[in-house]
Amino acid sequence: MKHFSEISATAERVVDAAETLIQERGYNGFSYDDVARIVGIKKPSIHHHFATKGELAVVVVQRYVHRFKEKLLQIEGSQAGASERLLAYATLFEQTFSVDQHLCVCGMLGAEAGALPELVNHEVQVFFDVNMNWLRQVVSEGQRAGQLAKTVEPQNVAAIYLSLLEGAMVVGRGTRQGVGPASVASQFLKTLKPA
Amino acid sequence: MKHFSEISATAERVVDAAETLIQERGYNGFSYDDVARIVGIKKPSIHHHFATKGELAVVVVQRYVHRFKEKLLQIEGSQAGASERLLAYATLFEQTFSVDQHLCVCGMLGAEAGALPELVNHEVQVFFDVNMNWLRQVVSEGQRAGQLAKTVEPQNVAAIYLSLLEGAMVVGRGTRQGVGPASVASQFLKTLKPA
DNA sequence: GTCTATATCTTGATAGAC
DNA sequence: GTCTATCAAGATATAGAC
Numbered sequence: 001m002k003h004f005s006e007i008s009a010t011a012e013r014v015v016d017a018a019e020t021l022i023q024e025r026g027y028n029g030f031s032y033d034d035v036a037r038i039v040g041i042k043k044p045s046i047h048h049h050f051a052t053k054g055e056l057a058v059v060v061v062q063r064y065v066h067r068f069k070e071k072l073l074q075i076e077g078s079q080a081g082a083s084e085r086l087l088a089y090a091t092l093f094e095q096t097f098s099v100d101q102h103l104c105v106c107g108m109l110g111a112e113a114g115a116l117p118e119l120v121n122h123e124v125q126v127f128f129d130v131n132m133n134w135l136r137q138v139v140s141e142g143q144r145a146g147q148l149a150k151t152v153e154p155q156n157v158a159a160i161y162l163s164l165l166e167g168a169m170v171v172g173r174g175t176r177q178g179v180g181p182a183s184v185a186s187q188f189l190k191t192l193k194p195a
Numbered sequence: 196m197k198h199f200s201e202i203s204a205t206a207e208r209v210v211d212a213a214e215t216l217i218q219e220r221g222y223n224g225f226s227y228d229d230v231a232r233i234v235g236i237k238k239p240s241i242h243h244h245f246a247t248k249g250e251l252a253v254v255v256v257q258r259y260v261h262r263f264k265e266k267l268l269q270i271e272g273s274q275a276g277a278s279e280r281l282l283a284y285a286t287l288f289e290q291t292f293s294v295d296q297h298l299c300v301c302g303m304l305g306a307e308a309g310a311l312p313e314l315v316n317h318e319v320q321v322f323f324d325v326n327m328n329w330l331r332q333v334v335s336e337g338q339r340a341g342q343l344a345k346t347v348e349p350q351n352v353a354a355i356y357l358s359l360l361e362g363a364m365v366v367g368r369g370t371r372q373g374v375g376p377a378s379v380a381s382q383f384l385k386t387l388k389p390a
Numbered sequence: 391g392t393c394t395a396t397a398t399c400t401t402g403a404t405a406g407a408c
Numbered sequence: 409g410t411c412t413a414t415c416a417a418g419a420t421a422t423a424g425a426c
Contacts, residue, residue, distance in 0.1 A: 010409080028223035029310035031401060045410050047403065103306060107362075110369025111298060111306045115224035121369075128370045149386075156382040159366070159374050160359060167302075167362020171354070174305030174316075175323045179354050187351040191344075191386035205391080226419060240392050242421065 001055055004063040011049040013039050019060045023102040027057055027112050027120070054117035057109070061123040064105045065130060068092070072134050082142020083189060086161065089135070090185035093165045097181055101173050107166040132158050149194045157192070164188055196250050199258040206244040208234050214255045218297040222252055222307050222315070249312035252304070256318040259300045260325060263287070267329050277337020278384060281356065284330070285380035288360045292376055296368050302361040327353050344389045352387070359383055 004015065017038040021030035032053065036043045050056035071092055079085045096102050106127040113121050135158035142148035152160070168181040199210065212233040216225035227248065231238045245251035270283045291297050301322040308316050330353035337343035347355070363376040 008409090025310035026221060026223060026307050028221060029307060032403085033400080041409090042411060043402090044404080044412085048409065051403085053402065101309070106369060107365055108306055110365045111303055112221050112224065113368040114296070115220035124369050128366060132370070151385050151388075152382050156379070159363070159379050160383050163362035163366045163379050164355060164359050165362065166365050167358035167360065168354070170302055170305045170361050170365065171323060171358045173308040174301060174319050175327070184351070184354050184358050187347050188355050190346050193346075195390070203391090227421085228418080236391090237393060238420090239394085239422080243391065246421085248420070 001058065004059050004066065007049070007059070010039070010041070010045075014046055014049050014056070015060055015063060018056050019064065019105060020102070022057070022060060022105055022108055023096070024100065026108050027053075028115055052117075054119055057117070057120045058123050061105060061109065061120065061127065065123070065127045068127065069130060072130075082138050082145065082147045083192075085138050086135075086142075086189060087186065089138075089161075090165060090182050093169065093185075094180055094182035097169050097172060101169075103169050103173065104166060107169060110166070111170070128162070131162055135161055146194055148192045151192075161185070161188070196253065199254050199261065202244070202254070205234070205236070205240075209241055209244050209251070210255055210258060213251050214259065214300060215297070217252070217255060217300055217303055218291070219295065221303050222248075223310055247312075249314055252312070252315045253318050256300060256304065256315065256322065260318070260322045263322065264325060267325075277333050277340065277342045278387075280333050281330075281337075281384060282381065284333075284356075285360060285377050288364065288380075289375055289377035292364050292367060296364075298364050298368065299361060302364060305361070306365070323357070326357055330356055341389055343387045346387075356380070356383070 002011075007015070014035055017035045018030070021034055021038075032043050032046045035056075036046050039046070046056075050059065072089075075085050075088045079088050093104060096104060106124045109116060109120060109124045110128070113124070136154045139148060139154040139157045139161075143150045143154060148157075165181045165185060168179065168184040172180055197206075202210070209230055212230045213225070216229055216233075227238050227241045230251075231241050234241070241251075245254065266287055267284075270280050274280045274283050288299060291299060301319045304311060304315060304319045305323070308319070311319075327350075331349045334343060334349040334352045334356075338345050338349060343352075360376045360380060363374065363379040367375055
């Protein structure tokens, strides 16, 4: 399987289309024909770029994780405090959700884990590991610096915050009231203010 | 469409099977044939009980919501304090997740909202409305009684708590570390302790 | 209520020409 | 790299016998 950085311009558009379809309808909610129609080529041409659907999904996730890591680095470069970093982190999810209530690619695939090729599940796990580690680190530093309350261990705050954001997108879709991840996150952060 | 209380014993087993399949694989991850195999009858017999897949899913959700309301009433009857009620509420999600990492039916369908019949989406919305209202009420009483901190408005605590639990199941599936909703919820409740 | 048989469509995937 | 043609399998759904 090719690395996502080595694919052609057309393959890139295939990945773009697949990513959007996963965010809107899930892995089992779209077909190669849906992708073909969006890209503007025929179904067998999609197979030329990605032999199987699972392979396509793996590349979608790998690129998604890579871009997410870049954004985490940007946050580290632009935000000094832990609270600000956590708020900026929530904004990543908000930006995703603000486009037609798009779900996090890995939130959707995580929910569908029981119906996915094992290779896809493995890549999704990478996403959650990366995010859990980053959040734990940010919270740990924030607590040490006195910017965040020490009510809950960094590891557990990380789990809370990630679950909160993924869940807010799901609930936001289910209710159609669309509270959105940023709003829920900012409310939660109130509870982490040091005494 | 029949009400879920008026269906036959076989139809009940069809709903049982569909519920499990939705929790494991999502609406677009199972077929009438999957249901037929589990129940032990042929595919057209499923259609006899539920003309369309959407209709079947609607009944699954309606029964799920009904049972959930019963459990909420049981919590009200057995737990007096707000913290205890919120903990017992999290246990509902934990019990679901503890069976083969089953997702909340409406968490799964909420994620898949973009690929579902509108009738199904409507029923899912009922679930979230019921839960948001119940949680808001519990938190409101808890804050008034001084059992919960007033850092965040009851409405927003409700959104946080519901998102947290739905998200914990998704993340728990994605990571396979399986932290689980009860653990994440109990950690969060630490932040709601009054000063 | 359940079955066999069938219709119709869509799915992921392949063969082979251009 | 894209196409037409095609495949085998699986999808939802219906007709009609028992």
